[in-house]
Amino acid sequence: MSDGPTYGFDTLQIHAGSRPDPATGARQTPIYQTTGYVFRDADHAAALFNLQEVGFIYSRLTNPTVAVLQERIATLEGGAGAVCCSSGHAAQIMALFPLMAPGMNVVASTRLYGGTVTQFGQTIKRFGWSAKFVDFDDLDAVKAAIDDNTRAVFCEAVANPGGYITDLDAISAISDAAGLPLIVDNTSATPYLCRPIEHGATLVVHSTTKYLTGNGTVTGGCVVDSGKFDWSASDKFPSLSAPEPAYHGLKFHETFGNLAFTFHSIAIGLRDLGMTMNPQGAHYTLLGIETxxxxxxxxxxxxxxxxxxxxxxxxxxxxxxxxxxxxxxxxxxxxxxxxxxxxxxxxxxxxxxxxxxxxxxxxxxxxxxxxxxxxxxxxxxxxxxxxxxxxxxxxxxxxxxxxxxxxxxxxxxxxxxxxxxxxxxxxxxx
Structure with missing residues (x-):
């Protein structure tokens, strides 16, 4: 869609990211069921692998069907970019991955899906990360839990299972004052009911398995990047602000600006973690979002x-x-x-x-x-x-x-x- 008019939600949920297929004119987004993509020539391939040009390399990283879904969700959430992956739990790891390091912690709400409590309370310890669980209605407790090793604040907009609503404005004020990104799981609300970025969220995660797909057919996850966080304001986030050895010293934030997190999540997160969303799953979710x-x-x-x-x-x-x-x-x-x-x-x-x-x-x-x-x-x-x-x-x-x-x-x-x-x-x- 063009950048001219400002479209309403009902229009964007059908059209955002979607264009008629240039090869066939197909109006519905095709399922690009392919693993690889033919490069124009050797220079084109080199430019893609060196992050000098945007395009399709291999479906572990990027896929045209998944790309449409990423653009649609990012648009509905009001974000700069998005990365889709294999499940909501994968999205949570993808969100933390560029931010954390051994010895670092995330301050998380006690009101979370049980699987998330287990993932944060037990599984991430194997990475050397840890979580501090706090009642997010107690703002003083949230402030007190943040220390020099905290790298993110995490909550659900509408918490599973109780349907509790988090005061995102108050929590984002705390995370902003600490110079930390706020990650909000918006699965239960969807961008139709809640837009966490408008309340100060840095990243929004989804289990697209749920309301976005809406028909219980496929699992999936998504991380939406607000594009508003200054990753270079401190030395806390070297993955995004410091030279990246795998790309000859490229600095993601310096090079990609407000899309630094998105590019890092594709070029390193999906490359090395491999939590890829399959194109048929993306197709089902695109159909679901239309309604x-x-x-x-x-x-x-x-x-x-x-x-x-x-x-x-x-x-x-x-x-x-x-x-x-x-x-x-x-x-x-x-x-x-x-x-x-x-x-x-x-x-x-x-x-x-x-x-x-x-x-x-x-x-x-x-x-x-x-x-x-x-x-x-x-x-x-x-x-x-x-x-x-x-x-x-x-x-x-x-x-x-x-x-x-x-x-x-x-x-x-x-x-x-x-x-x-x-x-x-x-x-x-x-």
């Missing part, structure tokens, strides 16, 4: 109706949906997620752990699935599944206590979903 706004409006509409019904039900102890006036995060919705609080939340079932298990087994429309963001409504008992590896204290801090189930509200008829929950709660609490 993102339509789906998210329905997700939110259904979630509001169902959360209100659950909150009034005597078999339910509490509901964590931020779209309810009773939620302590309700006032943040208008500021952080002006089009709605999403469709992911938890509710506590009277009867505790056993009642939760019975509820999950009694539902008929809701699917018992370890995923979220599908057009279908999904449910899971986090304490026994996605957050099982965590301690009881970590489960509670993450919003995944044993008496709680997580729901991802789909786009079915809301009355049918309420009826399904009603009959399952009757069996679970009998």
């Amino acid at each position: 993102l706004s339509l789906r998210m409006d329905r997700h939110v509409e259904n979630a509001v109706k169902i959360a209100n019904w659950l909150e009034k039900d005597p078999r339910v102890d509490y509901v964590t949906y931020a779209g309810l006036p009773s939620s302590p995060y309700y006032d943040r919705v208008a500021k952080i997620c002006p089009k709605g609080a999403g469709a992911l939340f938890t509710f506590a079932v009277k009867g505790g752990y056993e009642s939760c298990m019975k509820l999950v087994d009694s539902l008929e429309i809701f699917s018992h699935v370890a995923n979220l963001g599908d057009t279908r409504s999904l449910i899971i008992h986090s304490a026994s599944t996605t957050h099982r590896q965590l301690t009881a204290e970590q489960q509670k801090a993450a919003g995944a206590a044993p008496n709680v189930v997580r729901v991802s509200i789909g786009i079915e008829d809301a009355n049918d979903l309420i009826a399904d929950l009603d009959q399952a709660l009757a069996k679970a609490t009998a």
Whole structure:
């Protein structure tokens, strides 16, 4: 698309990054199912490998189908560039990779997806990295956790599983004052509901598996670069500011400016970590994004109706949906997620752990699935599944206590979903 008019979200989700195929005129983005690309000549190949020219070399690094998806997500998020990869977990490692080194740490919210808590709390130790988990509602605690070895601050815009909304403006003010990048996982909100870069985020990560694809068919991840961080302001980020030995002393920030992180993630991150998104997966996600706004409006509409019904039900102890006036995060919705609080939340079932298990087994429309963001409504008992590896204290801090189930509200008829929950709660609490 041209740089002239300013287009609306509904237009950009269909057209951004996409152009008719120059060879055939195909209007839908083709699946470029190829590993390699023929160079024009030896000089062309040398220029590509030396980062003197942008183009396609090998599909571990770049692919035309994936490139369209990268441009589309970057456009929707308001970023300078983006890099897609094989999963949301891959995206998190890709985001940290240029920033961290042995002995360095990331300050992370306690309210995160259980798999992220495990990845940050256990797996990254094998790289010599560490994580400090802090309640991001306690701003003084966030400030206190940052030390000389901190290289990033990490949170979710709408936290999984509870649907808690992070005060991104307050957190970005802290990270800015410390000269650190803020990484925001925007999976649960999507750029339709929340634009973290407008609230100070440096990088935005997605599991494209979820709402962006929206149909439960493929896994994928994406890192969006805001292009606004000065990587050369200190000596904390030598991967981006110092000479790179693999490219004859090239300095990424000096050479590529606001696209320094994006180019580094392709030229070194994908080159050496190999967490590549396949072009067919990118194609499915592109198709999903075309209807993102339509789906998210329905997700939110259904979630509001169902959360209100659950909150009034005597078999339910509490509901964590931020779209309810009773939620302590309700006032943040208008500021952080002006089009709605999403469709992911938890509710506590009277009867505790056993009642939760019975509820999950009694539902008929809701699917018992370890995923979220599908057009279908999904449910899971986090304490026994996605957050099982965590301690009881970590489960509670993450919003995944044993008496709680997580729901991802789909786009079915809301009355049918309420009826399904009603009959399952009757069996679970009998």
